[in-house]
Amino acid sequence: MVNLSLIGYGTVGKDVVRSVASKGVLFGEKIQKKLVFTEIYENDGAVTNPKGINLESLVADGNLRQHPDWKPGIKTLDHIVRGAGQIIIEATPTNPNTGEPGLSHVLAAIQAGKHVVSSNKGPFYLQYAKILNLAKEKKVKVRFGATVGSAIPILAAKDTLAGCEVVEIQAIINGTSNFILSRMTTENEPFELALKEAQQLGYAEADPTLDVGGYDAAGKLVILANHLMGWSKTIKDVKIEGITRVTSEGVELAKKKGLLIKQIAFAKDGKLEVGLRLIPQTSPLATMGTLNAIMLRTDVAGDYYFMGRGAGGPEAATGILSDVIYIARDLPG
Amino acid sequence: MVLELEVRLMDAPGKLIEMLEPLSQNGANIQGVFHMHGEVQGDLIPVLVTFLLPEHHFESNLNKIKKGLIAKGIEIVRLSAEQAITISFLALGHVFQTDFVDTIRRLSKPGIRVISIEARFKSIKDPSAVLFSIQIENKQKEAELMQLIDEIRQEKDLVIIKG
Ligand SMILES: NC(=O)c1ccc[n+]([C@@H]2O[C@H](COP(=O)([O-])OP(=O)(O)OC[C@H]3O[C@@H](n4cnc5c(N)ncnc54)[C@H](OP(=O)(O)O)[C@@H]3O)[C@@H](O)[C@H]2O)c1
Numbered sequence: 001m002v003n004l005s006l007i008g009y010g011t012v013g014k015d016v017v018r019s020v021a022s023k024g025v026l027f028g029e030k031i032q033k034k035l036v037f038t039e040i041y042e043n044d045g046a047v048t049n050p051k052g053i054n055l056e057s058l059v060a061d062g063n064l065r066q067h068p069d070w071k072p073g074i075k076t077l078d079h080i081v082r083g084a085g086q087i088i089i090e091a092t093p094t095n096p097n098t099g100e101p102g103l104s105h106v107l108a109a110i111q112a113g114k115h116v117v118s119s120n121k122g123p124f125y126l127q128y129a130k131i132l133n134l135a136k137e138k139k140v141k142v143r144f145g146a147t148v149g150s151a152i153p154i155l156a157a158k159d160t161l162a163g164c165e166v167v168e169i170q171a172i173i174n175g176t177s178n179f180i181l182s183r184m185t186t187e188n189e190p191f192e193l194a195l196k197e198a199q200q201l202g203y204a205e206a207d208p209t210l211d212v213g214g215y216d217a218a219g220k221l222v223i224l225a226n227h228l229m230g231w232s233k234t235i236k237d238v239k240i241e242g243i244t245r246v247t248s249e250g251v252e253l254a255k256k257k258g259l260l261i262k263q264i265a266f267a268k269d270g271k272l273e274v275g276l277r278l279i280p281q282t283s284p285l286a287t288m289g290t291l292n293a294i295m296l297r298t299d300v301a302g303d304y305y306f307m308g309r310g311a312g313g314p315e316a317a318t319g320i321l322s323d324v325i326y327i328a329r330d331l332p333g
Numbered sequence: 334m335v336l337e338l339e340v341r342l343m344d345a346p347g348k349l350i351e352m353l354e355p356l357s358q359n360g361a362n363i364q365g366v367f368h369m370h371g372e373v374q375g376d377l378i379p380v381l382v383t384f385l386l387p388e389h390h391f392e393s394n395l396n397k398i399k400k401g402l403i404a405k406g407i408e409i410v411r412l413s414a415e416q417a418i419t420i421s422f423l424a425l426g427h428v429f430q431t432d433f434v435d436t437i438r439r440l441s442k443p444g445i446r447v448i449s450i451e452a453r454f455k456s457i458k459d460p461s462a463v464l465f466s467i468q469i470e471n472k473q474k475e476a477e478l479m480q481l482i483d484e485i486r487q488e489k490d491l492v493i494i495k496g
Binding site for chain 1 (some may be wrong): 461
């Protein structure tokens with residue numbers, strides 16, 4: 001049996017629970033171990049059961065606070081250390097300036113000798129080195145595949161492409177911006193209308209600044225470069241340009257020439273940049289809608305492209321569970 | 334523009350200086366001379382010269398160089414310009430309202446020239462989109478062009494989208 005603690009029962013957290021409830025047997029077969037939740041933390045309390053939380057009622061109505069094991073008032077940060085979880089799953093939203101509350105959760109869990117899986121990128125684009133050094137010291141595993149491209153196995157490429165060096169990254173890693181630029185291209189919509197549509201479809205937050213301003217892509221770029229190229233950068237090292245000043249006229253003119261305007265994140269020669277570029281409509285990076293696309297250029301083996309749905313509850317939950325299964329495989333039990 | 338000239342010279346004293354005369358007399362700035370000793374054919378040594386020929390009177394100077402070499406009985410194996418490169422970028426914003434002629438003039442430097450522009454706009458007063466195609470004579474000019482574009486972008490508050 002492997003005990004899991006989940007912090008944050010929102011879009012992603014709920015899908016993690018749903019997935020374990022419905023596919024737990026399958027996961028168990030993969031690693032010859034049963035995955036159980038011992039803690040599920042929310043802002044105002046937690047469901048806890050050291051023998052394993054019954055997920056049935058959660059799957060039925062999704063309401064944490066009606067669960068028989070609900071304990072109001074539990075403070076996540078205080079409880080992580082004494083909880084029964086062996087792998088802590090961090091799925092709270094982040095403060096982009098401080099990385100909190102996730103940063104404290106992650107550091108406390110590692111300090112307590114627990115493994116960590118995170119879909120929350122803030123702690124990693126702000127304090128990558130600190131987190132990984134502490135994990136090394138405490139001999140625990142920290143995986144954060146879901147922070148970039150959700151279930152796209154891009155961070156896993158560190159292992160799967162270990163036979164070559166990544167020398168350059170080009171990536172479309174903000175689904176909201178890609179959706180907006182795509183609508184401006186295919187439907188000739190002005191920026192404001194495409195943004196409104198993205199909000200109505202749930203792709204963009206009420207405050208879309210982090211997405212359209214390029215900050216979200218910059219955070220993911222830092223994680224990619226640090227992890228795949230061994231850099232030690234933070235988001236302050238990224239030159240960032242958003243998409244808010246892209247006009248219909250520009251999109252139309254590019255289109256006439258067989259080109260697309262895209263927000264691309266670059267890492268090369270020690271420099272990080274999120275900016276606008278014209279790319280041929282035939283480029284493998286020319287993905288439309290909310291799709292993500294990432295190109296890794298290697299020293300000896302050419303270019304590799306990774307593509308897929310970079311956001312969404314089931315996608316992020318899949319990224320999280322892939323990491324959980326990776327860690328759980330080596331745990332006793 | 335940087336050019337490459339390949340000739341075959343007699344392996345004798347003074348032949349190299351004699352060959353370089355038509356170049357230096359017609360505005361060429363010699364950048365390198367390489368004897369390809371490994372490829373000697375009979376008593377002729379292939380020699381590769383790279384030189385810069387300024388745009389001013391480029392065609393007539395080049396003709397004079399060719400004629401001068403032929404007059405000296407030197408065989409021209411190859412004379413070629415380095416491949417020129419075309420770079421495109423899109424400028425968004427008040428491209429016309431911020432002294433368009435000045436923009437074009439500042440993007441026209443030795444070895445850098447605007448070869449075409451295409452524009453979209455609602456009215457001349459509105460923000461426009463202009464696609465610039467710029468030819469640079471070699472890869473080394475790229476950094477200079479990027480610097481020029483960046484200065485113009487900052488000064489005129491334009492969005493620049495590179496190709
Ligand atoms: N959604 C996606 O498609 C996606 C994809 C990849 C990665 N991610 C990342 O995954 C994380 C979660 O995303 P989400 O979409 O699930 O966000 P969400 O729907 O806002 O859910 C986050 C949950 O965390 C809870 N929470 C906040 N502070 C907490 C604390 N101190 N202790 C316990 N719980 C706390 C929130 O409770 P309250 O609402 O009461 O504050 C909320 O229920 C984010 O960092 C996001 O960037 C999301």
